[in-house]
Amino acid sequence: MWLWFHKLGSPPYAYRIAGLCRPWLFWPAVILLLIGTYGGLVLAPPDYQQGDVFRIIYVHVPPAIMSLYVYVIMAVASAIGLIWRMKLAHAVAAACAPIGAWFTALTLAIGSIWAKPTWGTWWEWEPRLTSELIQLFLYLAYMALRASFDDMQRADRASAILAIVTVVNVPIVKFSVEWMNSLHQGSTIANAAIHITMGWPLAVLIFGTMFFFGAVLCDRLRAEILRRERNAAWLREFV
């Protein structure tokens, strides 16, 4: 286990592994996303309360899950980077941030379009929406903080501390619909509140989005490794 950990921590090895993994994540993602979209738009029956507008859930829940999941990955990678002084872990966290930011922005935009016909408003300052908006600002703050340092090591350390401290917002977003009096509906998955005919496309799309995230992360991580290792001798064999 530790040997594997060490090996994966070496930039040339990680660069190669990420390159090998990428197609095995990307193409399954494309297939899962196509199947899930077809299931969500065509096969699933309309909701008895919301009618067809509930179909927006299929493109809202997967990025919403990712907006939290990616930040947890960033915080864990940052902690590994700080504790074991593993440069690659910092590279993973840095590569994750823009992907997570896009997923969060997408979640907010789609939620807003869904809210208009369902709640009668594009936006409401209620716990779930507000904490998710804060989540977007955290991603942006993380990227801005990184960009403000010229020295990579200082950028790594400062942004890692930011990610570890602010990951506390993730449970706030997650449980805002249960702890606080929220306009937002409760969790579809945790409450098992969905029938199988409607649920399977959602499950497929969630997995598809995770695979897709993995594929994008592979590319971004490789670019990040090249940026950091620009003076390393091993690069000459790889490019």
Added chain:
Amino acid sequence: MDLQNFIAMGKYGAYIWPCYGLTFVVLVWLAWSARRGLREQILHARRRAQAQQETSS
């Protein structure tokens, strides 16, 4: 089920299709921008490697 009904989505087509369109655009952008960024870094690295070889020989 005919196509017209499918596009209308009850009366919610005007909300549903922009959501799916937006998701598609963002996913394509994420994949494409990551690829482009990687390609740029590979080109940079190649150029540096060549420049180093020329100075050393």
